[in-house]
Amino acid sequence: MERRNCWKDVVPFTAMVTVECTNVGVQVLFKAATEKGLSYYVFIAYSFAVSTLVLLLPLPFFIQRSRGLPPLKVNLIFKIFLLGVMGLVAQLCGYKGLQYSSPTLSSSLSNLIPAFTFILAIFFRMEKVALRSSSSQAKILGSTISILGALTVVLYKGPTIFSTSSSAKTTPTIDSPLGSTPQNWVLGGSLLVIEFFLVPVWYIVQTTVMKQYPAEIIVVFLYNLCGTLISAPVCLLLEQNLSAWRINPDVTLISILYSGFFSTGLSCLVHTWGLRLKGPVYISLFKPLSIVIATSMSVIFLGDALHFGTVVGAVILSIGFYAVIWGKAKEEELSVDDIVRAQPPPDNKTPLLQNSNGGIITHNNC
Template identity: 45%
Template structure:
């Protein structure tokens, strides 16, 4: 697991980078600023998606709780995968339990039987793509990355997803690009780089310690002794 030691430069860089990334994500969410690139087609979509302020507050609290439990999941997943290094089996078990929980919640939330009918159209394709890419493939990639790099490395890509969401929203959906989004995305990028740099420095320190321990533990025969053995042979 991760060790926090602010006296070490790499650990300090990871701590500062994490706080900077959180600040960047909050900047994107809370600060809008003037519009830099305005798309006329996005106004109708924003009017359709507009909801009361109460729903936005509840949604923000639910997303914050989801991020907290997702961080706990990464920590538990890393502990399990180091004891049982089988990424495919761990991903399969996780997907099975996610399916069971989602089914129970969906049956409680949606009681109209007509909503459960699947038709061979775009909705079925969207469900299949979500099941393969958003659940199975993503869970497998997260499990493998937790096994190789640890939970902090995987969690740091979540704020970076905001940057990609902004870019794809502007280019594909025609969203308006605001100054707050650009500033927040830049802050997130700097924080992400700081954490990745600290992670790489810690890995170098661990590798150097392993090399030093191997050198100190390897038996060293005297030069005259090895030379005499060579002459006898």
């Protein structure tokens, strides 16, 4: 029983925390690579290609072990293709928004994912809502607070409350290679909001895919393969400068390899496994963890300035996030109690033999 609880609780928790750390690392490396001149169209296309190649290596072994799975039907392949389209659009919006803003803003706005996921899960009947229940009230209130916090982060930048000496000298450009004007900040935040709305939609569709075909590595490989086939021509059209596709052996190459292995590869695989095990709302609840990691790494490695609006919005977002967590935990506790109450009391009378008239002769264990 203890080993079973560890598999269902401790292992998913540890995996989600690790994935959030690696995802913030991708954002910081991408930000540093764009300052070296890396095109984010090139970055996305190469990341999909690297993850496809990485997942291709163990694929024959898992295909051999998955012979009992149902066949890949046309509607399932269409859903995986749709996942590839959504993944590409989300990354286009996300990385462009990151260029206009900073990893700190991106991680702060990622707290919108639990709220959006909860709302979509209700719409698709993956979450139950009882308006008189305290757990449902907490989840609804927490989702609303999270959205208000996100609006605060996007619309109010505020004064600088902390910056390194290098960032103080280069404030106009360090937050973003495209300039840190209020217009760019709002545009970057808006693009990030679009990304963080598409991510929960991706979670919902991926959950339905896993119910239909419960083989994580095969589904994730097909997703990355679709992403590669879609992103290659799209990114070539958007980035027509062929010299931009030549990668230098510096931080640009490191960021692409890191993203391909950890973000579009390992992170996607862990999220898909978690979606099948715990559902979309649970996976989305770990996004606020990235705020502290992103803020520290951005200030230390990129020289980003920390703004008052980001801190205030992050606090509001975190309050909403923990309200949703409390509501989710309370709901699970109530559901366990209901199951216990529904179980019949143990019968201390054991049937020993049946008489000729069909009656049961019993023996009292007491």
